Structure formats: C-alpha cells, structure tokens
Amino acid sequence: MRRYGKNPDEDDIRVRPNRKGNRPRTNIRPKHEDAADGMVLTVDRGRLTVLIDDVPVIAMKARELGRKAAVVGDQVSVVGDLSGKKDTLARIVRIGERSSVLRRTADDDDPYERVVVANADQLAIVTALADPEPRPRMIDRCLVAAYDSGLDPLLVLTKSDLDPPDKLLELYGALGVPYVVTSRDELESGAAVARVREQLDGKITVFVGHSGVGKTTLVNALVPKGSRRTTGHVNAVTGRGRHTTTSALALPLPDDSGWVIDTPGVRSFGLHYVDPSRVIHAFPDLEPGTANCPRACSHDEQDCALDEWVAQGHADPARLYSLRRLLATRERREGD
Ligand SMILES: Nc1nc2c(ncn2[C@@H]2O[C@H](COP(=O)(O)OP(=O)(O)OP(=O)(O)O)[C@@H](O)[C@H]2O)c(=O)[nH]1
Numbered sequence: 001m002r003r004y005g006k007n008p009d010e011d012d013i014r015v016r017p018n019r020k021g022n023r024p025r026t027n028i029r030p031k032h033e034d035a036a037d038g039m040v041l042t043v044d045r046g047r048l049t050v051l052i053d054d055v056p057v058i059a060m061k062a063r064e065l066g067r068k069a070a071v072v073g074d075q076v077s078v079v080g081d082l083s084g085k086k087d088t089l090a091r092i093v094r095i096g097e098r099s100s101v102l103r104r105t106a107d108d109d110d111p112y113e114r115v116v117v118a119n120a121d122q123l124a125i126v127t128a129l130a131d132p133e134p135r136p137r138m139i140d141r142c143l144v145a146a147y148d149s150g151l152d153p154l155l156v157l158t159k160s161d162l163d164p165p166d167k168l169l170e171l172y173g174a175l176g177v178p179y180v181v182t183s184r185d186e187l188e189s190g191a192a193v194a195r196v197r198e199q200l201d202g203k204i205t206v207f208v209g210h211s212g213v214g215k216t217t218l219v220n221a222l223v224p225k226g227s228r229r230t231t232g233h234v235n236a237v238t239g240r241g242r243h244t245t246t247s248a249l250a251l252p253l254p255d256d257s258g259w260v261i262d263t264p265g266v267r268s269f270g271l272h273y274v275d276p277s278r279v280i281h282a283f284p285d286l287e288p289g290t291a292n293c294p295r296a297c298s299h300d301e302q303d304c305a306l307d308e309w310v311a312q313g314h315a316d317p318a319r320l321y322s323l324r325r326l327l328a329t330r331e332r333r334e335g336d
C-alpha cells in the first residue's frame with residue numbers, strides 16, 4: 001500500500017483525507033505546489049547544489065524529468081529536505097525555461113552537445129597578452145559560441161604589464177567587442193577589479209579561458225572570500241579542490257551585483273552545433289544583406305550575397321572579413 005505523507009510524491013493526485021474538513025481538497029492539484037525555487041550553483045556527479053533563499057541545498061534530479069539535465073545557472077524547483085544540512089538530499093522536480101544556453105561539444109566531430117551554463121547574459125573571454133601568448137583562433141571560437149548562444153561577449157585582456165594590448169585590439173576593432181585590460185599592479189591596487197566589475201554589474205557572466213591566463217587570480221579578486229559564504233559550504237560538499245570537477249561554479253558578486261560563473265577546463269569550444277544564421281544576428285549591419293543568399297548559405301561561400309552587399313557600400317568590408325574569420329573557426333585546425 002502506498003502511504004501519503006512520509007515521502008509525498010507530488011504526482012500523486014489522490015484525494016488527501018481531509019480530517020479537519022475546513023479546506024476543500026481537489027484531486028487536480030497543480031504539480032509540485034510546495035516546491036521552492038532556486039538557482040543551480042554547481043553540479044558534481046549527479047549531485048546539484050541549488051541556492052534556495054541563501055541556503056545551498058544538495059539535490060538530485062527527479063526521475064520524472066527524464067533525460068533533460070539541469071545545469072549551472074538553471075532556475076529549478078525543488079522538493080524535499082531544504083534545510084541544507086549535511087547528508088540531506090532534495091529533489092529537483094522542474095527546470096525553468098532558459099533565457100540562454102551556452103553549449104559546446106567536446107569536439108567538433110562530436111554531435112552530442114552539452115549545455116554548459118543556462119541563463120547567462122555575458123561571456124567573458126579571458127586572454128593573457130603574454131605568458132601564455134594570446135591565441136586569436138581560440139578567442140574567435142569563444143566569440144562564435146557567444147554569438148550563437150545570444151550572450152554578449154566581453155574580452156578580458158590580462159597581464160598588460162607584460163605586453164600592450166594594441167595588436168589584439170586592432171584585430172577585434174571591427175567586431176566592436178567590449179574589452180577591459182588588466183595588469184598585476186592594477187589588480188593589486190584594486191583599479192582593475194573596479195573596471196571589470198563595472199562590466200559585470202547586474203549580469204550573470206561566464207568566465208572562460210585556458211590555463212595560466214590569470215582567470216583564477218581575477219575571479220579571486222572579484223569574488224573575495226567574504227562574499228563566497230554560499231559556496232564555501234558547497235566546496236566542502238563537492239570537494240572542489242580535492243578532486244577535479246568538470247562543472248562550472250557560480251559565485252555571487254558582492255552586494256548582489258551579479259554572478260561570476262567560473263568554468264574550469266573549458267579549453268575550447270567544440271562548435272559542431274553552430275548555425276551561421278544565428279551567428280549573423282550579431283552582425284545587424286550585415287544581416288539584411290543575406291536576403292539574396294542561397295538557401296542555407298554558410299555566408300562563407302562563392303554565391304553568398306554579402307560580397308555584393310559590401311561592394312555596394314552598405315557595410316564595412318572589415319566587418320564581413322571578421323564575420324568570415326569567425327565562421328571559418330568552425331573548422332578545427334591544429335592547435336585549437
Ligand atoms: N604578470 C602578470 N602575471 C599575472 C597576472 N595575473 C595573473 N598572473 C600570474 O599568472 C599565473 C597564472 O595565474 P592563474 O590565476 O593561476 O591562472 P588561471 O588562468 O587560473 O590558470 P589555471 O589555474 O591553470 O586554470 C600566476 O602565476 C599568476 O600570478 C597579471 O596581471 N600580470
């Protein structure tokens with residue numbers, strides 16, 4: 001016999017005995033009416049940390065959700081033990097509609113796309129100006145991922161004490177990507193942090209960058225220990241640091257001024273899924289020129305109407321050149 005109460009299953013639509021008789025019960029209850037809403041901070045081997053009313057709660061996905069995975073940044077509804085106490089495990093019963101999804105495939109040939117982060121507004125592409133040398137193709141691939149996902153890109157150029165940013169900025173000038181430049185001195189004085197924060201204000205920003213570019217240094221400066229209250233506990237639970245986790249981790253900026261989502265180990269983005277027609281949305285000056293393109297035009301082929309559009313003076317040739325350079329990064333080359 002199934003009993004109501006101990007482990008209430010919200011899908012159960014049987015009429016609850018109404019001993020007091022003062023509240024009419026219906027057997028058509030909304031699903032999971034008592035669920036609490038929160039945001040996924042990190043995922044570790046099927047265990048998700050969800051921030052609910054400032055309390056990090058460990059939860060797993062309810063079976064009824066099927067194959068759909070909840071990812072960092074997802075807004076979810078949770079039932080069960082929400083105390084956040086050790087060894088408790090709540091259940092995620094609903095994943096909210098996503099305003100954006102940042103996807104990648106492990107490889108360009110890998111048709112299985114993974115959603116890395118949901119609901120982010122901005123992608124901060126962290127690149128060192130030297131040590132390690134900047135890799136423009138890697139930056140381009142990240143830009144394509146941002147444009148494809150509908151995230152605003154932001155270039156964060158670190159280590160300007162080692163090399164000036166001029167050359168790189170020239171390369172990205174035509175794209176009009178916003179940027180901030182940081183150096184060791186400015187990190188220490190706080191000037192760099194203030195400048196970066198300005199760009200993050202009120203937004204959910206995903207930080208990507210490959211090893212050694214200074215991402216950890218920057219994130220630590222942006223999100224000081226004191227404002228990690230919520231995730232200090234998480235770290236103890238997920239053991240981040242003790243073993244490597246493949247998940248992103250959401251960290252609150254001080255004074256509720258936004259979120260930083262740190263992504264370990266995203267060296268590049270497999271771009272298997274990218275649809276040129278979504279990327280072109282990021283080029284509103286070129287987009288009208290695609291009206292005469294052949295069907296499913298890659299915008300990087302002989303019959304593409306954009307050459308004509310630019311030749312007629314409707315847009316800057318440098319913009320078309322940049323678009324094509326970005327689209328070309330979909331073909332993986334050695335070193336990507
Ligand atoms: N010269 C200089 N060095 C910096 C700057 N920022 C960070 N570094 C150094 O660069 C090295 C790498 O910095 P991290 O913050 O660990 O880089 P990361 O991108 O997080 O790298 P992983 O931890 O390997 O993922 C460290 O030795 C930092 O001290 C900077 O602005 N200027």
Ligand SMILES: [Zn+2]
Pocket residue numbers: 290293294297298299300303304305306
């Ligand atoms: Zn075209």
